[in-house]
Structures are given as structure tokens and as C-alpha cells.
Amino acid sequence: MLKVRRLNKSFGDTKVLKDISFEIESGEVCVLLGKSGAGKTTILRCINGLEEFDNGEIIVDNCIIKDKNHIAKYRDKIGMVFQNFNLFPHMSVLENIVAAPVNVLKIPREEAIKKAKDILKIVDLEDKIDAYPFELSGGQKQRVAIARACALTPKVLCFDEPTSALDVESIEKVSSIIKDLRSNGMAILIITHDIGFANTISDKIININEGIITE
Ligand SMILES: Nc1ncnc2c1ncn2[C@@H]1O[C@H](COP(=O)(O)OP(=O)(O)OP(=O)(O)O)[C@@H](O)[C@H]1O
Numbered sequence: 001m002l003k004v005r006r007l008n009k010s011f012g013d014t015k016v017l018k019d020i021s022f023e024i025e026s027g028e029v030c031v032l033l034g035k036s037g038a039g040k041t042t043i044l045r046c047i048n049g050l051e052e053f054d055n056g057e058i059i060v061d062n063c064i065i066k067d068k069n070h071i072a073k074y075r076d077k078i079g080m081v082f083q084n085f086n087l088f089p090h091m092s093v094l095e096n097i098v099a100a101p102v103n104v105l106k107i108p109r110e111e112a113i114k115k116a117k118d119i120l121k122i123v124d125l126e127d128k129i130d131a132y133p134f135e136l137s138g139g140q141k142q143r144v145a146i147a148r149a150c151a152l153t154p155k156v157l158c159f160d161e162p163t164s165a166l167d168v169e170s171i172e173k174v175s176s177i178i179k180d181l182r183s184n185g186m187a188i189l190i191i192t193h194d195i196g197f198a199n200t201i202s203d204k205i206i207n208i209n210e211g212i213i214t215e
């Protein structure tokens with residue numbers, strides 16, 4: 001579902017990604033492990049079109065993405081759950097979830113709302129549909145961010161350190177949501193420093209060090 005081939009990326013004179021290649025199947029969870037500064041977030045940002053890359057290819061659902069401009073066409077195939085959630089603070093939970101489907105994908109509002117309600121059931125937040133982000137706990141915000149990404153039914157979903165701000169109970173909830181998404185055929189890419197979480201959730205682990213895949 002996702003193929004990254006010989007991805008290279010520099011910031012100025014510093015090469016931060018060196019010939020990164022890996023694949024994730026549909027229904028597979030892949031974890032990226034590595035020291036701070038190894039290049040993990042940069043890989044996710046390249047895959048999500050938030051960062052230009054120097055050369056290489058990203059192939060999603062058989063569509064080849066060769067540069068950042070290209071990615072707009074495939075925007076709905078790839079979802080990203082940011083480390084700090086990036087929810088819209090002035091919008092309710094429901095509006096956060098339906099904004100992109102309605103405004104970007106032009107899905108009729110009623111349809112988008114119905115889908116949002118279904119997803120909120122999955123992430124166990126039906127009762128927070130009208131709440132604003134400031135009224136939610138960290139774990140709840142995280143689940144809204146997952147719901148928002150899922151509302152676009154991406155083929156590939158990326159998480160940057162999804163458990164770093166969560167307590168044990170919230171981590172278990174996020175794990176079970178990720179397992180549900182995997183069983184529905186999503187390809188999932190997760191950055192984490194939490195080895196325990198990586199071991200319970202992953203089908204494969206990629207170790208990255210100074211922009212190179214070491215294992
Ligand atoms: N916008 C930028 N401009 C210049 N250098 C950058 C930029 N973004 C990242 N870098 C550099 O690229 C390297 C990789 O950064 P990246 O954020 O991908 O690391 P990471 O593996 O996600 O680390 P962490 O575990 O701390 O989040 C680092 O040396 C960082 O300083």
C-alpha cells in the first residue's frame with residue numbers, strides 16, 4: 001500500500017535522509033524507531049507532502065508521488081496524526097472532523113456528519129461531539145485527531161509519537177483503535193520511543209540512525 005524508494009532529503013548541507021526504502025502492506029503496522037534527530041519525523045513529513053524531498057519516490061496505492069506538488073492529488077490517501085494533535089481550537093469535535101471532508105473532498109455535509117458519528121463511536125467519544133478541544137483531556141484530543149484523520153478514509157495513516165503524552169489506560173485505548181484500523185486494511189506507520197508499545201502494536205520495526213535504515 002505504501003512504498004518508499006530511495007528517499008533522500010537534505011536541509012541545507014545536512015543530509016538527513018539517505019536512500020530510505022521500505023514498504024508497508026495493507027493491514028500492516030510498521031513502527032519507526034530511532035534516536036532523537038535520526039530523521040523519523042522528516043520521513044513522515046515527506047510522505048504527507050509537508051516537506052520537499054530531493055529525490056526518490058513515494059508510492060501510495062499504486063500512485064507515484066515524485067514531488068510535493070504532486071501530492072495534492074493524493075492528499076486523501078494519506079492521513080497524519082500529529083504529535084501535538086493540531087486540532088482547530090475554535091471548532092467543536094464534530095466540526096474538526098467534518099471540516100476536511102466537506103471543504104476539501106466536497107462530501108455533502110449530512111453524509112460527513114453521519115460518518116463522523118460512526119467514527120466517534122469507534123474512538124469512544126460519542127459524548128464529546130459538541131465539546132471544544134480545550135474541554136478535552138490529552139488522550140481524548142488524541143482520539144479526536146485519529147477520528148479526524150480517519151474521516152478522509154486514508155489508505156495509509158501516519159502517527160508521530162502517539163503515546164508520548166498519554167497515561168497507560170489511554171495508550172491501551174489508542175492501541176486498540178490502531179488494531180481496529182489495521183484489521184480494516186489500513187497501512188499504518190508509527191513513530192515511537194516506547195519500545196513496549198512498539199512490541200505490542202507492530203508487525204515490523206524499522207530502526208533508523210542518522211538518516212539510514214540500520215535494521
Ligand atoms: N526544517 C528544518 N530545517 C533544518 N533542519 C531540520 C529541519 N527539520 C528537521 N531538521 C533536522 O533534521 C534532522 C532530523 O530531524 P527529525 O525531526 O526528522 O528527527 P526525529 O527522528 O523525528 O527526532 P525526534 O525523535 O527528536 O523527534 C535533525 O538533525 C533536525 O535538526
Ligand SMILES: [Mg+2]
Pocket residue numbers: 040041042
Ligand atoms: Mg520527531
